[in-house]
Amino acid sequence: MKLSKTFVKTAKNISAEEKSINAQLLQRGGFVVPLMAGIYSYLPMWLRVLKKIEQIVREEMNAIEGEEMIMPALQPKANWEKTWRWEHLDVLFRFTSFYTKTEYALWATHEEIISPLMKNFILSYKDLPRYAYQFQNKFRDEKRAKSWILRWREFVMKDLYSFHANQEDLDEYYAKAQQAYKNVYERVWIGNETYMTFASWGTFSKYSHEFQTVTDAGEDIIYACEGCKVAVNKEIYDEQNVCPECGNAKLVEKKAAEVGNIFKLSTKYSDPFELKYVDKNWEQNTVIMWCYGIGITRLMWVAVEVCHDDKWIVWPESIAPYKYIIIPIWDKGIQMWEQIYQSFLKQWIEVVMDDRDESAGFKFKDADLIGYPYQIVVSEKTLANGENMVEVTNRKTGEKTLKNWTELK
Amino acid sequence: MKLSKTFVKTAKNISAEEKSINAQLLQRGGFVVPLMAGIYSYLPMWLRVLKKIEQIVREEMNAIEGEEMIMPALQPKANWEKTWRWEHLDVLFRFTSFYTKTEYALWATHEEIISPLMKNFILSYKDLPRYAYQFQNKFRDEKRAKSWILRWREFVMKDLYSFHANQEDLDEYYAKAQQAYKNVYERVWIGNETYMTFASWGTFSKYSHEFQTVTDAGEDIIYACEGCKVAVNKEIYDEQNVCPECGNAKLVEKKAAEVGNIFKLSTKYSDPFELKYVDKNWEQNTVIMWCYGIGITRLMWVAVEVCHDDKWIVWPESIAPYKYIIIPIWDKGIQMWEQIYQSFLKQWIEVVMDDRDESAGFKFKDADLIGYPYQIVVSEKTLANGENMVEVTNRKTGEKTLKNWTELK
Numbered sequence: 001m002k003l004s005k006t007f008v009k010t011a012k013n014i015s016a017e018e019k020s021i022n023a024q025l026l027q028r029g030g031f032v033v034p035l036m037a038g039i040y041s042y043l044p045m046w047l048r049v050l051k052k053i054e055q056i057v058r059e060e061m062n063a064i065e066g067e068e069m070i071m072p073a074l075q076p077k078a079n080w081e082k083t084w085r086w087e088h089l090d091v092l093f094r095f096t097s098f099y100t101k102t103e104y105a106l107w108a109t110h111e112e113i114i115s116p117l118m119k120n121f122i123l124s125y126k127d128l129p130r131y132a133y134q135f136q137n138k139f140r141d142e143k144r145a146k147s148w149i150l151r152w153r154e155f156v157m158k159d160l161y162s163f164h165a166n167q168e169d170l171d172e173y174y175a176k177a178q179q180a181y182k183n184v185y186e187r188v189w190i191g192n193e194t195y196m197t198f199a200s201w202g203t204f205s206k207y208s209h210e211f212q213t214v215t216d217a218g219e220d221i222i223y224a225c226e227g228c229k230v231a232v233n234k235e236i237y238d239e240q241n242v243c244p245e246c247g248n249a250k251l252v253e254k255k256a257a258e259v260g261n262i263f264k265l266s267t268k269y270s271d272p273f274e275l276k277y278v279d280k281n282w283e284q285n286t287v288i289m290w291c292y293g294i295g296i297t298r299l300m301w302v303a304v305e306v307c308h309d310d311k312w313i314v315w316p317e318s319i320a321p322y323k324y325i326i327i328p329i330w331d332k333g334i335q336m337w338e339q340i341y342q343s344f345l346k347q348w349i350e351v352v353m354d355d356r357d358e359s360a361g362f363k364f365k366d367a368d369l370i371g372y373p374y375q376i377v378v379s380e381k382t383l384a385n386g387e388n389m390v391e392v393t394n395r396k397t398g399e400k401t402l403k404n405w406t407e408l409k
Numbered sequence: 410m411k412l413s414k415t416f417v418k419t420a421k422n423i424s425a426e427e428k429s430i431n432a433q434l435l436q437r438g439g440f441v442v443p444l445m446a447g448i449y450s451y452l453p454m455w456l457r458v459l460k461k462i463e464q465i466v467r468e469e470m471n472a473i474e475g476e477e478m479i480m481p482a483l484q485p486k487a488n489w490e491k492t493w494r495w496e497h498l499d500v501l502f503r504f505t506s507f508y509t510k511t512e513y514a515l516w517a518t519h520e521e522i523i524s525p526l527m528k529n530f531i532l533s534y535k536d537l538p539r540y541a542y543q544f545q546n547k548f549r550d551e552k553r554a555k556s557w558i559l560r561w562r563e564f565v566m567k568d569l570y571s572f573h574a575n576q577e578d579l580d581e582y583y584a585k586a587q588q589a590y591k592n593v594y595e596r597v598w599i600g601n602e603t604y605m606t607f608a609s610w611g612t613f614s615k616y617s618h619e620f621q622t623v624t625d626a627g628e629d630i631i632y633a634c635e636g637c638k639v640a641v642n643k644e645i646y647d648e649q650n651v652c653p654e655c656g657n658a659k660l661v662e663k664k665a666a667e668v669g670n671i672f673k674l675s676t677k678y679s680d681p682f683e684l685k686y687v688d689k690n691w692e693q694n695t696v697i698m699w700c701y702g703i704g705i706t707r708l709m710w711v712a713v714e715v716c717h718d719d720k721w722i723v724w725p726e727s728i729a730p731y732k733y734i735i736i737p738i739w740d741k742g743i744q745m746w747e748q749i750y751q752s753f754l755k756q757w758i759e760v761v762m763d764d765r766d767e768s769a770g771f772k773f774k775d776a777d778l779i780g781y782p783y784q785i786v787v788s789e790k791t792l793a794n795g796e797n798m799v800e801v802t803n804r805k806t807g808e809k810t811l812k813n814w815t816e817l818k
Contacts (some may be wrong), residue, residue, distance in 0.1 A: 007530050007539035042479040070451040074563045095504035099552045121416050129418035143508045154483045
């Protein structure tokens with residue numbers, strides 16, 4: 001992509017209301033524009049990051065046999081009444097059609113839709129286990145939409161639902177799903193900061209599992225065991241608590257943001273919707289359901305919160321909007337820049353060329369601000385070291401190395 | 410994908426309310442499940458088709474310099490009041506937050522959002538032209554949600570907005586956009602049936618351009634010139650009309666469904682939102698806007714309506730959920746099927762294996778119903794013609810040919 005063609009500009013100033021680091025970095029970088037509190041437009045660079053995170057999550061969900069689908073955001077009142085959540089789920093946006101007087105809810109979660117949907121397909125033990133997931137825009141009527149990574153009113157969520165004949169089968173899958181979640185956090189480079197956390201979930205069971213990433217922007221408090229990468233949420237923590245994995249009593253208090261959760265739905269939804277199967281003895285049983293969520297947009301914010309230096313964003317390579325930026329600083333180099341750029345495009349290497357009519361200083365600052373992992377510079381000095389030699393700056397380490405550009409990947 | 414693992418089943422019976430061909434074919438095939446009138450869950454095969462159509466449209470929009478972004482579905486009342494559409498756009502879902510009493514509209518169209526957004530980025534003539542587009546779920550409070558391909562309450566739309574300094578620049582781009590639209594229809598195999606159509610668009614200008622695909626399921630009437638592939642919508646047609654391209658007076662009346670449109674917004678939105686730029690003489694001018702829409706889900710329905718034989722769907726290769734299905738009919742062939750399947754996966758050839766415990770007759774019927782472009786059968790008979798020889802049936806022509814499977818692509 002050539003920057004002279006893009007409609008986006010980095011911002012000099014941002015709204016004074018934005019307090020968190022990621023909010024400031026992302027607005028300055030031209031990644032997002034706020035529309036209302038908790039509601040944002042995603043500009044092209046941000047959309048590229050979103051798609052990459054989605055793809056990482058998709059690959060991990062496919063690896064544990066998840067099948068991707070999409071359920072509607074508009075949902076009928078009747079389904080939500082069946083589980084008593086029409087009145088009681090306070091984050092549900094509810095409204096009525098002007099014409100038909102039909103009452104709708106906007107999707108906050110999808111248990112009320114997938115449970116009856118699966119009745120079309122799960123009939124006998126031969127149809128179990130099954131795993132379905134989706135990426136969907138999710139809407140929540142939050143009291144306060146504060147601090148960018150939290151309490152959004154519109155955001156992207158991945159939710160996977162698993163359906164099992166019995167607890168043993170579920171336990172086996174549950175272990176796989178936990179591993180898939182860990183893989184996701186590793187791949188977006190927040191694995192080190194992320195703890196599998198025991199938390200309460202009053203409605204359905206004694207506790208749920210969350211994944212919490214340590215960051216000052218978080219609104220949760222966890223008690224973490226450094227050895228096991230396991231933690232206990234403050235909600236269920238008392239001073240007698242030890243690490244649930246190793247018994248370690250020295251848990252460390254940390255601020256953290258939730259980046260995933262696993263809910264033990266059990267038969268909470270299959271019961272009211274009568275999602276049953278016939279077992280080998282021709283007896284009817286209720287299907288056991290589990291739900292596994294990852295807030296994709298929240299994961300993006302947290303990745304930014306974790307991956308920045310003392311000034312700007314430093315994108316992990318795996319989710320960077322582009323890997324390389326070519327910064328022309330030498331007028332005579334124009335043919336060479338174009339050659340590198342075109343060659344990269346042909347090899348599907350993700351590259352941006354800053355061909356704008358601006359000073360070199362402006363371009364370097366802009367490149368730092370956006371956070372491309374690698375900056376490429378061609379000059380008489382670099383070429384003095386041999387044909388095709390360019391300087392590559394690693395944004396994370398600041399290290400500058402001379403490289404033959406034809407060998408870059 | 411192995412069919413023994415998927416949660417979806419083809420349906421024996423479908424809801425009696427569904428009258429149109431595509432509704433019946435898609436429900437029978439397990440592509441969609443209705444949730445409410447005009448609102449559907451997309452199952453895995455259908456999602457694959459959706460993603461392929463999106464990708465075709467994305468490539469064509471990128472080729473005319475479109476930059477992909479995403480704007481929110483939840484939108485503030487204030488923006489819609491500015492254009493007088495809060496009260497007057499009757500398909501707008503409107504509702505109020507329980508907590509904050511904020512009034513929202515659900516996205517029916519995005520002019521009210523992109524016009525003020527672009528004020529951040531378009532300042533001078535140097536920032537023009539620019540082109541931004543998105544794929545977004547769109548919501549409409551329709552009086553009647555009838556006939557599957559029309560009048561949906563929730564659907565996917567691509568909308569591209571172009572921003573220009575003057576009419577000449579726009580005209581040049583407009584021609585490119587028209588060609589890009591034609592490319593899209595060619596690539597989803599409905600090019601032959603699709604006409605660029607002159608239609609009314611009362612609010613903003615004398616007429617707009619639509620793209621209309623001839624089908625009995627359509628709810629529009631067009632008068633078509635077979636030579637030019639151009640038509641006039643009944644709304645603005647009178648008996649004196651001739652083809653706007655060649656003057657041909659013999660226009661033929663046809664039923665058609667709209668699969669794309671181009672709206673001449675001009676300064677209708679840039680005026681109220683004060684989207685202006687400074688020209689070379691340091692004078693302020695209003696930006697000229699144009700809007701180009703394609704209903705992605707509607708395009709899918711229309712493709713099904715056009716691409717079926719007298720019984721079932723016949724997917725065009727370009728948008729088929731999978732290209733090949735392997736149908737095992739010979740118990741001893743199991744190793745060979747698995748070898749073909751694994752080899753295809755490694756080469757990224759899209760393939761389904763019907764490894765279910767069902768009869769050959771059931772599997773052939775199911776494969777016809779889903780509409781995979783090619784069916785592969787291995788048997789003693791095919792192997793008698795040489796090692797690796799299989800029978801490939803072309804679903805469209807019915808033609809069966811013996812082929813060496815290692816040469817399939």
